[in-house]
Amino acid sequence: MNSVSLLEAKNINTFYGLSHILFDVSLRVEKGEIVGLLGRNGAGKSTTMKSIMGINPPRTGEIFYKGKSITGKRPFVLFRLGIGYVPDDRRVFADLTVEDNLEIVYRRNNEWTKERVYEIFPALKNIRNRRAGNLSGGEQQMLTIGRALMGNPELLLLDEPTEGLAPIIVKALEEQILKLKEAGISILLAEQNLRSALKLVDRVYIIDNGAIKFEGTKKELEENEEIKRKYLLI
Amino acid sequence: MKKPLLILGYFIFIFFLVSTSKLFAEKTIKIGIVDTYTGPPTTFTFDVRDAFELAVKEINAKGGILGRKIEYTTRDEKFKPDVGLAMAKELLLKEKVDILMGTINSATALAVSDLARKEKVPFFVTFAKSDKITGEKGHRYVFGMNENTEMAGRAAALALSKMPYTKYWIAGDDYEYGHAIAEGVWRHLTKLNPKVTKVGETWWKVGEADFTPYITQILAAKPDFIIVATGGAGMVNFQRAAKATGLSEKIPFYQHTAIEHSVLMPQGLNAPEGVWGTCNYFFYYPDTNENRTFVEEFRKAYNRYPKVGALYGYVTAKFIAEGFKKAKTFDKEKFIDAIEGMVIDSPVGKLELRKCDHQLALPMYFGRTKKVGGWEFLIASDIQTIPSKDYMPSCEEILRLRK
Amino acid sequence: MFEAKGLSKSFDGFMAVSRVDLSVEKGEMVAVIGPNGAGKTTFFNLITGILKPDSGRIVYKGEDITGLSPYEIFRKGISRSFQIVNVFQRLTVFENVQLSVLSRENKTWDLITNASKLYTDETEKILEQVGLLEKKNTVSGFLSHGEQKILEIAIALGGKPEFMILDEPTAGMSPEETVRCMELIKRLREEMDLTILFCEHDMDVVFGYANRIMVMVRGETIIQGTCDEVKCNRLVQEAYLGLSDE
Amino acid sequence: MVKVEKKKLIAAVLVIFLLFPLILPRFYVYLTSLIMIYGLLATSLNLVLGYGGIFQFHHCVFYGVGAYATALILTKTSLHPIFAFIAGPICGSVLSLILGIVCIRLSKLYFGMLQISLGSLVWAIVYRWYSFTGGDDGIHGIPIPEIFASTNGAFYFALMITTVSMFVIYGIVNSPFGKTLQGIRDNPVRCEMIGVNVRLHQLLALTISGFFAGVAGMLFVVVDTTVFPELLFWTLSLEVLIMCLVGGWFTFFGPMLGAGIIILLRTVVSTYTVYWALVLGIILTLVIFFLPNGVLGFIEEKFGRGLKRENV
């Protein structure tokens, strides 16, 4: 392959203190696609995200972004290179207003503005002066995505965006995520809700107990009942 | 596992220490100074040390005493009595000094004085103002080289009793020194002038920075005169507040050492005028040859005017030198016998070290602050000299206290 | 043996646990499952006295233990292990377990005896049971994650419990460790005649070991029953897989 | 075998200490007494700090109160001196218990700050109660029973009391209570879960620690025959904290070693320069930078039964 992947992780091993969480995880995100990282709770999805983002850097292994090694770089550097991160627990800056949450983000250029974020998430516009800590889960989720967008990312790491949200909001969110894809943003989506994931993704990885167990297109997964049963279903 | 290393380290340190104590050459008169060289008191203690050094150089230049040079070493006690005591013990037991001197801290002075009594080593106190040092707690081995609170109080009371004021307010730093000064003045003032009455009292914590609230309260009570018993940095702080609030123009007040150089010089020409004070020494008064020579030499050596502490340091060195000369031996007991009641010349005239209580009899100057052309700061004016015999507690009083 | 009746707890208006009923019979092994944020840990905190319920009652062996402090509940024979590793990091493995035994025996006020000679047999027996005996002098902070989780259980065992509450005993373990850990729990239950309430994400574990399962979603119990009942329940599938289209 | 050697070692060390007055100049005998006093004080602080995880910032209050109680009984009453020696520690522990009851609800830094402000109140009382405590001048020339009055006498007295106290503290640290305390330090929540009443245990620890601070205060009176309010001032407390830290606050002998290092440094450095605070400051920052576990902690880490750094 001569084309360079947008993101490529090669054999990363990550630890929390002494406990070994990720075992030789490798994955790839090409430009323009949504890649699903599926697995049960505690399977290692969030850790993978954090490893890529440099928040919890891998002890061994390498990560490449647009062909350049970004292993061990600090999160703010990665953000400035165009990797946006939306954590699973949302982590809005609770003391600040919605607008301030968007404004303090480092901006590479003006491609994404507050207005454009409000266009994608109209709900945010009406509550722009509310304290972020007082928002509902769905609103906070929109805000964290919007916040990541303000940095004009080319790659978005979305960690369980639908977790704990009401079905109707999940639906809206799914549409919005598809809109982002249209806008040319590649997405690595961590998800345990298979149903929701299958609506969005082009390709999937299944992770369990810190190791990648399956890699394939959406179709391959849909057809592979055994994998679904073993790692995702009851 | 741990113990041997601990012990080993300990011994390395000990030997290190032992070896350093050999640094002093033999055959000198060793004097150890324990004093505060940290924090606000340094403004006084540096002068004591420097003037002492000046005198020691003079003496050594003339060949020392009985063929021996004087050597001295200083220790910073950081205004902490426990540190001061440990350092005094170090000087005594390790450096084997012949004479101890120093400290502005009364608690340290009293603690070291007790040590000096046990160890039978002369101890010259050079700035601690507690009257207990040569009074109640006095003994054969301690010498008071500066005025104490009782003396200051009596001198001030003597001068104030001749003034027309009757309604007094007492204010001061809430610590031993403040209370002792105020009490000293008040006790004798009521004795000398039965008409005086006390309108009220205010005490603030030591190191108080803002006096405005207290001054407001005092102004409201409208006394004739205020006795302000502050010490250290509080002297300057109070004067500045008095000037800023207009207190100094409305009500006259007295502070011990208010007219002293260390208080007035930092304020430049902004210090309040007309503040009454008492002091033992000015570099411009008395205008005698001895004083001029001393000031000249001090300025040459340290590039500043000597303050009151310089007198104490200088005189102490002189007494030590003359004492050994008179005793003609280095025996400490004989030395003490020699300096008891000895009189020497000093920048402020002849001074006697009283035999009964080992207190230096200093003349006290009473005066008020004034702007005088040619000076970059206020100086004392209308100076009255109160001779020591007029105000010092008598030997009987002291002996009664010591019983 | 143990019964929770209508337990509710809310934080700032958010119902973390709402009207949960659960009864556990002696010797049972009951699993609580549910997605993240379903209120499992809060429920356990209510039972063990870390949190006080807004309403509802907890009855253990016919005695109302609602609102008692954690240490009082421990004395009644209810022990708990934690989801996040929660051992005494600077103490050795032996001391960790011994502390729990000392506490049960009410010896923590003893200032005189040398602790290293107290209850060594019992402590070592517990360590042997859980397979940590050869590590007994290791400072527990240096154990691997899996070992620390086992130590958690050992600490809980120190209280000679009859009722054990295990909060995700296998979280963060490798598959082999998970199997070993669950086998250990199974063995302990048989050997010591324990009643166990645990929560777990690994469904293999849940269906392999639990007698009965309670499913919680958003603070509410949606079903209680045997493995098969739960497996076939549509609500459960929805909660886990989002298979519903409504 | 190890046990026997340990005992022999301790005995040997004690013998060396017993011989100190015979082989060392008087000043070092005095200095050793001083180090033992501050070492005991730091060890008593470490009982709650290093072993209990309680941020007792103003520990010197109990030390000072112990010293004052001893001094006041010796000077103002005609009671047998033994009462004075007992009263110091008791006053220290009672005060410690009282302050502890007020502060114990708060955690970590808040505990420390409340404790420091309450301690400052005690200091203020001592400082201004002229008629009783002698105010800021303190009490000097305290009469000590003849046999302890000399430098050597005081040294043996201090050695005896310190040794006994260290053995007792060592016993407490290794008793079930001590283990429980360490458990509370590591994980108070978990401790509750295994049936420990955390607050009451912490209170007892504070009381014990106050008791030994009082013992140190009493020894200070015997060795230096003087008391003054600076013994209760918060800067001294910080110095004692530094002793614990420099020596190693997760080790038993660390505070004692730290006291030795700080006091010897003070003695040596102040011989050469008036800027010894500067030197102390630089050493302190270097220690924190490079030896976060203190000197003894570092030695144990390097050569001993490896308690490697894991940040809890």
Add this chain to the structure above:
Amino acid sequence: MDIYTILSQVLVGLSRTVILFIVSSGLSLILGVLRIPNVAHGSLYMLGAYTAYTISKFFGGQDLGFWVALIGAPLFVALVSFIAERCVFQFLYEREHLMLLLLTFGFSLIFGDLVKMVWGGEYKTVPVPKVFQGYILLFRHLHLPLYNAFLLIIGPLVAFLLWLFVNKTKMGKISRAAAVDREMVGAVGINVSWVFGMTFVAGCFLAGLGGMLVAPTISVTLGMDHSLIMESFLIVIIGGLGNIWGALIGALIFGLTQSIGILIWPKFGIILPYAAVVMVLTFKPKGLLKSTW
């Protein structure tokens, strides 16, 4: 005791509050965002006062010197703290609080001796500029010095500017976000280390400003740091760690209880602020306002 006496006492208490507030708000900022209990804060305050003296002296004690010092002294302190932050503190953010407390105590020892080396032991004073000499008479007998009146204006001004900084500038918003979640701030492209450095410098700037402002009312001496730092810490604690408004309320409590205390109970007036601290912490163990911890 009439109402005017009380009013005047309150007013005077307020001017003391201003200095306490300025210094404590800087301390609170550093505590809240960086979590460093900065004992050396008092030393920076002292350094500010000494720098003000030097600048004022350079201009021959003229008014110009005061105004230059007003800007220059805090800036110099900020520079010193910047160097300290880049060289030392930035490597130690994750250390335990106790360690940081003692580390900064070590720094305060170093600063204290350095100031002694540079400026010596003499008392120094900074002259009050001509415009602020004299006093105004309020409520019949309150002699409020003009400089105190100036402080009463400066105080709210600083509070307002701080409010602007914290709530309206990007930097302030980032620092507020970083106080709560420094990891996430890094993950939205902000160099957290730099933000921390700047916040530290801003806090120290306030310490320098406090020292500069206090200089014309007192004698600048060694050891002025010691008396202040304890009070500042207590103010920050009762106000709520890291909450700038808490610092304001704490300073008010401190300044007012003290000046009122003098009025009603002269002998033990100074105990009242400490008693207030004990009271507050007894009922509100985490301080009056929400702490960022």
